[in-house]
Amino acid sequence: MPMTQASQTIPEKVFRDPVHDYIHVQHQLVLDLINTREMQRLRRIKQLGTSSFTFHGAEHSRFSHSLGVYELTRRIVDKFQRNYPSQTPDDGLWNDDERLVVLCAALLHDVGHGPFSHTFEKIFNTDHEEITQAIILSEETEVNTVLRQVSADFPAKIASVIDKTYPNPQVVQLISSQIDADRMDYLIRDSYYTGTNYGNFDMTRILRVMHPYKDGILFDYAGMHAVEDYVTSRYQMYMQVYFHPVSRGMEMVLNRLMQRANDLYHSKWVNIGQSAPFLIPFFEQNWSLTDYLHLDDNVLQTYFAHWLAQNDDAILSDLANRFLNRKPFKSVTYNRETDQHLLSELCQLIEELGYNTTYYTAQNSSFDLPYDFYRPEAKKPRTQIELLEKDGTLTELSQASTLVQAFTGKTNGDQRLYFPNELYYGKNKAHVSLFEPILAEIHQMTKTGKLRPKI
Structure with missing residues (x-):
């Protein structure tokens, strides 16, 4: 790659980071990218969305995570x-031109x-990876202007x-694979800011x-045991x-709040656009990249405060109050295949109590696959983790580790029905008498392990 002024090294700049100590910037290009408005916008977007309602320290931003991924890389x-270092073009070693x-x-x-990344995506059908590429490629962005200084x-x-x-799989896998700089940073960073230890692993060894x-x-x-530790930390x-479940309960409130605003706009019942x-x-559904970049968490929270105060729509105001003042929906777990009759009873009862179930119930499925080997037939095949033995042969991780083998190819998580917390606790006596039979059925099913309500 030809050297340009933007790609040349500079006297080192540092950012002090609570996770990595110092983040070192040695290229003018990187410093210029950090200072673009598109990158600075990430300071105003929380890394963990609604998780800060559960773990109050989780106020860190996608900006700090992005710097962390850069530093690890x-x-x-x-x-x-x-x-x-590469000595010949085909030796498979590192070419520093990359x-x-x-x-x-x-x-x-x-x-x-x-803003509130995944909830926003579900409501408005956006895709952050596609938008990332659009920001990089659009000649209207500062990011693109900086990058074009190279070529x-x-x-x-x-x-x-x-x-x-x-074309270089080394470059791709450093950023996106089952053990990459992105995952390593967010596990350790999120663990630090949530005050938990689940995400800690021996990064130095890895x-x-x-x-x-x-x-x-x-x-x-x-180094297999360090990699085992990483996979286990990610699972935890x-x-x-x-x-x-509480973070997801707040996410469901946010989802229904945004859905109500969207529905009101199209019904013209309330001038929500004002x-x-x-x-x-x-x-x-006619937005541009410029429209997208106007938004961040702070903008949406300001809108929520307006919706709470204006009281033009009782449902919108109530949902805004629940979100801004941390009143998460409560939930019960269920089996999608066997418990549909119970879900129907619950939703029918909630409707009878005067709640619009479109906005006051929500089904949420959260599952993750901690590790998998390469399956070419899969929709999104994963790059498996390879271990190099002393004789030069490669062994896929789950073939060497019985611990990882227990995770391999198995999704973990649960399905939950969310509804207003006052129904779960029964603070309103009129509600208790109606809701009690269903709760009794839930508690009976709890004893068999089929359905586990949790606070």
Whole structure:
């Protein structure tokens, strides 16, 4: 890659980080990207969305996570260049001409996230990965302007890493695989800010045993237990933090709040656009990249405060109150195949109590696959984790680790029906008499383990 002023090294700049200590910036290009408005917008988007309602310390942003992914990637390529530099074009070792590509992709990998990312995506049918590529490729963005200082085709190279079509699998797998800089940073960072220990693993050891090879990234067999620890930590974070029922309860309130606003806009019953002008293009499903970049968590929360105060619609105001003042929906677990009759009874009763079930009930399924080997027939086949033995042969992780084998190919999580918390606790006596028979049935099923209501 030809050297340009943007790609040249500079006197090192540092960002102090509670997870990685110092984040080192050594290229003008990276510093310029950090200072773009598209990257700075990520300061105003929480990394964990509604999880901060459960873990009050989880106020960290996607900006800090993006810097963390960049820093881990920088450390890895420094190690690769030091220990595994390429000598010939086809030796499968690290070609340091790829450094700027992978560093920029690491920094920009989440730049397309919207406010309250996944909830917003479900309501308005957006895709943060596609928008990330659009931000990189659009000549209207500051990110694209900075990248084009390297070369005209440099933005397309970065976008292809995000799209997983970049020809060098080492670069792609450093950013997106079953053990990559993205996952390593968010596990440790989210664990730190939530005050939990589930996401901690021996990152130093993993970085030490990591190697480049012609098909991507592999790990010394001697480091298998550190990799086991990582896979286990990821499983624990999903079960204990990311899928926490209270966080999901707040997400369901947010989902129904946004759905109600969307429905009101189209019904013309309330002039919702007057209090939420930046959402109008999304209500009309006719938004541009510029419209998208106007939005962040703070913008939406300001709109929620307007909806709470104006009282033009009782449901909208109530849902805004529940979200802003942390009144999560409560839930019961269920089996989709066997418990439909019970769900129908619950929803019918909630309707009889005066709640519109379109907005006051929600079914949520949260499942994760902690690890899987490569399955070419899968819709999204995963790059398996390879271990390098002393004789030079490769062994897939689950074939070497009985612990990981227990996780392999098995999804974990649950399905929940969410509804207003006052119904669960029965604070309103008139409600208790109606709701009690169904709750009694739930508690009876709890004894058999078939249905487990949880607070």
